[in-house]
Amino acid sequence: MGNICCQDPIQTSPPIIIEHTVKAGRVSIVSTASTAIKDSSRRVVSCIYDYREARSGKKFRKGDSLQIYNEIDDEWLKVLNLSTKQIGCIPKNYVTEETTNEIQEWFLGHTSRREAERLLMSQETLTKGLFLIRYSENKETGYALSVLDFDDKDDFHVVHFQIAINQNGILIDSSVYSTLSEAINSYKRNGIISKPCQKPQPHLWDLDVSHKKQWELSREDLQLGELLGEGNFAKVHLACWKNSTKVAVKILKEQSVSTDGLLAEASIMKQFRHPGLLTLYGVCSQTEPVYLVVEYMTNGDLLNYLRNDDGNKLKLSDLVDMAVQISSGMQHLESKNLVHRDLAARNVLVANNNIVKISDFGLARLLQENRYNDNFTSNIAYKWSAPEAIFFREFTTKSDVWSYGIFLMELFTYGMMPYPGIRNDEVIRRVRDGYRMEKPDIVPDDVYNIMQMCWKEKPKERISFSELTNFFNEYSE
């Protein structure tokens, strides 16, 4: 195992100059870039993020014009790069029609209010006026302008303006503009906005186009690096795939689960695509030990993160944002009828910008039921488990809701061990008799009320993940 050397992202090219006009409710953009060289029989799109094809090393640069050869499926395109004359495959979310807003540096498309706040607040240098424009969350047409501002205590925060569009033009804060660029220029002149915020690279759901369906990966393509963590069933290493992409490799300890069971589960997990769920890229299952190749999360597991210095800096609004991301990830699992069985801060991973994702979904059942494990109960995390899961093995979305309530307690106490001072076996008995964890001073009252709704004795009476998402989405201090 050596040092891994994944390549740095390639440089970006200068932006294209664009004009905007109002058309039927949405703003359309007319590119002034030359279209002379394009073959009109095939659609030409613009590359909006740098992308490097791992198998061939071919590079697509932001601003390149790409002629579509064919749509491979609903996520990948085969294209001719008109700038380099190379043919390659690129994810669809890396390109856009040249006449859409997506090409603009400041346009963030379907970004929620909370995501806009997270993005603006996590820019490398915070300056008043950093801004972005996104689709409005609650209006069918129209946009929102989100801007970084600071108050008299010099604390940064984000303000949002609704942008309505009608036949008169573009309306922001009761002023009318004929084009979006006119509105942006006027806001710039008045000092309300300055620079667009840095657009994040879209998420890669597959390592490359060939591994979308074929997810048995070759061990030789993985260069293992430092140990990131070790549990009862697996070690996790940082790794580099084909010298191009950083990944995490979960190396299962021999005989911890049956390979057949794992592969069946992995084929289901591979189809789960949600920003709140850790992406599974593939497996190496031909020989032992089995590898699970997953997305690398720079800040490791949430429990350790909360307990260290970085975690201590998190504000209540950051914790609320993390609570939303996890409940919406759980909502997605629920919609696919998957029960996690082991939701806890140790099974949540943290990337940059306070992005959090649920890991190990689907794995807990295999670990609990594996044939080498005589004692079923030995793997259950009692402090996180609903009574019916402990006593009757009734694992449902509602038992996941119970665990989510315990997870909230870990989150809002910066990693406190649940039921402090009470032993595992004692917890089971006391909870069965109606005892519930008390409220630490640091936890806000309304968040504690929500935890109690997760811990109703009857599973049916517990709050749902969609209600939890709504509650935290609307939460303000």
Ligand code: ADE
């Ligand atoms: N520790 C366990 N899994 C990890 C991952 N996917 N990324 C970073 N650290 C981890």
